[in-house]
Amino acid sequence: MRKPCCEKQDINKGAWSKQEDQKLIDYIRKHGEGSWRTLPQAAGLLRCGKSCRLRWINYLRPDLKRGNFAEDEEDLIIKLHALLGNRWSLIAGRLPGRTDNEVKNYWNSHLRRKLINMGIDPNNHRLNRVLPCSQDSSYSRSVIPSELEKVKGADCEQVSDVGSCLENATRGLPDLNLDLTITNISPINIVEEEKKQSEFDACRETLLLFR
DNA sequence: AAAAGAGACAACCGCGAGTGT
DNA sequence: GACACTCGCGGTTGTCTCTTT
Numbered sequence: 001m002r003k004p005c006c007e008k009q010d011i012n013k014g015a016w017s018k019q020e021d022q023k024l025i026d027y028i029r030k031h032g033e034g035s036w037r038t039l040p041q042a043a044g045l046l047r048c049g050k051s052c053r054l055r056w057i058n059y060l061r062p063d064l065k066r067g068n069f070a071e072d073e074e075d076l077i078i079k080l081h082a083l084l085g086n087r088w089s090l091i092a093g094r095l096p097g098r099t100d101n102e103v104k105n106y107w108n109s110h111l112r113r114k115l116i117n118m119g120i121d122p123n124n125h126r127l128n129r130v131l132p133c134s135q136d137s138s139y140s141r142s143v144i145p146s147e148l149e150k151v152k153g154a155d156c157e158q159v160s161d162v163g164s165c166l167e168n169a170t171r172g173l174p175d176l177n178l179d180l181t182i183t184n185i186s187p188i189n190i191v192e193e194e195k196k197q198s199e200f201d202a203c204r205e206t207l208l209l210f211r
Numbered sequence: 212a213a214a215a216g217a218g219a220c221a222a223c224c225g226c227g228a229g230t231g232t
Numbered sequence: 233g234a235c236a237c238t239c240g241c242g243g244t245t246g247t248c249t250c251t252t253t
Contacts, residue, residue, distance in 0.1 A: 013222080013223075014221095014222075014223090014246085014247085015221075015222080015247085015248095016221090016222090034239095035238090036238075036239070037237080037238065037239090048223090049238085049239090050223085050224090050239085050240095051222075051223075053239080053240085054221090054222070054223085055221095055222085057240095058221080058222085059221080086242065086243085087241090087242090088241075088242065089240075089241060089242085100240090100241070100242080101220085101221080101222085101242095102220085104242075104243085105219070105220055105221080106219095106220090108219090108220095109218065109219050109220075110219090113218095
């Protein structure tokens with residue numbers, strides 16, 4: 001049936017050398033991205049086209065940011081993950097200079113654990129245990145159900161396309177912490193609510209950009 | 212100082228979607 | 233419609249580095 005993406009023999013695997021990186025960079029500078037299948041041979045690389053593409057997209061592209069994630073980037077990843085699930089490329093698309101692989105790795109090595117430590121199930125973003133109201137976490141504020149209800153309601157039609165990302169997000173994550181409610185709204189909590197609202201608005205803005 | 216374990220991240224693999232023939 | 237090809241995505245694995253014992 002289908003041929004493999006590349007012949008398995010005479011193909012380098014594993015870590016890329018500086019020379020290989022340079023060959024790939026030089027070739028793409030000269031000819032542009034694309035045609036990954038034929039690129040390795042044309043560039044004089046003993047690599048699979050897939051491997052070249054991955055190397056370029058994840059590490060060699062000039063517009064990559066690299067380095068540690070900022071706090072606001074972390075927040076955004078968590079929020080988007082709550083809405084979109086493991087759609088890393090979509091999430092990475094909202095983080096300039098970040099790649100899906102980078103976001104995925106960061107999620108698996110840092111953020112997952114962070115949520116678990118906060119008592120939140122990273123798979124469905126539900127609280128595993130009751131946390132005190134004052135629990136520090138921008139996250140616990142970020143996906144409260146009232147916000148999700150607002151998204152599902154008023155603005156759903158506006159984001160019908162990409163999709164449908166929001167629609168899918170809410171439909172695709174049926175366990176999305178929908179019964180987590182904030183009670184006893186005191187004046188202090190009202191201020192908190194307003195803060196939440198503005199954070200939510202920012203998040204929604206981001207989601208609307210998917211259109 | 213050495214070994215073991217844990218964490219971080221680069222890279223690979225398999226699959227599905229989109230497109231051309 | 234069936235098939236082949238390419239591309240991109242997400243899950244998983246391999247390996248290197250750091251920390252702990």
